[in-house]
Amino acid sequence: MTVSFSPIATVRSGYRDTSEIPKGPGAEHHAEGVIEVREDLAEGLADIEGFSHLYVLWVFDRQKEVRLTVTPPNDDRPHGVLATRAPVRPNPIGLTVVELLGREGCRLHVRGVDMLDGTPVLDIKPYLSNVPAERLKRGWLDAAEARRAGRPLPEP
């Protein structure tokens, strides 16, 4: 079974090469950019400007390799690719939470871009709610951060 999609938008960012993008799950993304939504979908954006944050689902379109195990930039140990955000996943789909700064017609001005210029976007959704912080565990990522900081490892 195969499912096919046509992109609904294109990312405009200052990033021309992946080496310019801060890497790893702890990386801070403050870069601003624009999501240019297709003109024929303009009506679908009505009222989006009321949301402070959006999910952007996009394609790692310049990424062809797939690996099942990766060693992330912020750890020295390998992990299953589905337990990371690495681009070399079976389906190269990226997910980014961006802050919506404003809208001009079909152009969404956003902060928090970590996509290359020209990246195709599959979907945009409002960000609605958080997982309660006291219930959030981040597995190997918390362990890697603790090791680097010389702190005790978190409880499993």
Next chain:
Amino acid sequence: MTVSFSPIATVRSGYRDTSEIPKGPGAEHHAEGVIEVREDLAEGLADIEGFSHLYVLWVFDRQKEVRLTVTPPNDDRPHGVLATRAPVRPNPIGLTVVELLGREGCRLHVRGVDMLDGTPVLDIKPYLSNVPAERLKRGWLDAAEARRAGRPLPEP
């Protein structure tokens, strides 16, 4: 331009019909289910059990209609489909945050399922961080909730 994906997993849930699934962005989803990942991708799950919550990207595979404007179940006013979580979006991709209860080989036991039984899954990612609550605005959704509760409308 078209991008194609092969599902990496299938959802097993108690939902056989969309009418059984709690609707609307404020709906509470406590249903448990299983995400059955393809056996050939087993290695890609290594260490995923350390995360309390996962993003699941999936396909509204029994949804063919596309609409640019929708009136959500929890409001009486229409909004652009990209400002909602409605399934009738240009690319019918769903995004659900589930709590990971445990893993048995390629089977992920999860809570918070809102997908039909048999739903194809495109990607699974660890949930890593929240948007700070004091910076989160939810546009028409906050307004609709305030109207229904008889509270003053939120500041735009």
